[in-house]
Amino acid sequence: MDDKRKIKRRYLLYYTRVYDASKQEQIGNLVDITPKGAMILSPDPLPEGQSLRLRIELSEDVSNKPHIELPAYVKWCHPDLDPSQYDIGFEFAEISPEDVAIIENIINTYGFRDNEPNISSATTQE
Numbered sequence: 001m002d003d004k005r006k007i008k009r010r011y012l013l014y015y016t017r018v019y020d021a022s023k024q025e026q027i028g029n030l031v032d033i034t035p036k037g038a039m040i041l042s043p044d045p046l047p048e049g050q051s052l053r054l055r056i057e058l059s060e061d062v063s064n065k066p067h068i069e070l071p072a073y074v075k076w077c078h079p080d081l082d083p084s085q086y087d088i089g090f091e092f093a094e095i096s097p098e099d100v101a102i103i104e105n106i107i108n109t110y111g112f113r114d115n116e117p118n119i120s121s122a123t124t125q126e
Contacts, residue, residue: 021055035100037091045086062105
C-alpha cells in the first residue's frame, strides 16, 4: 500500500482519551498525531467519511487547557492486530494556529524519538 502521508507519523508514548464531543462519549485512545490528522485505537469501527468533532484530552505537560476540539472526518478504518480493536485514521477539517502549537507540544513531549543516525557526523575509517 502506498503511503501518501506528507508529514511523518509520530507515535505517542502516552495514550490519551479521545471523545466524540457532540455525544460526550469516548471513542478511543490517541495513538499518533500530526497537525493534519490523528490515529485512534477504538473498540468500535467508524465508517469512512463520517464527520465528527474530536475532543482530545490534554495533560498539563502540553497545555493549560483541559482539551482541544477539532472537526475531523474518518479517512480510513481497519482492524488492529488485536482483533477486538480498530485503527481509525482521521483528517482534521480545520485547525487553529493555537491548536497546531498544542499538537506540536504533544509530539515533542510524548512522541517517540527517531533513532536514525546522523550520516553527516559519521566518520569513516580507512
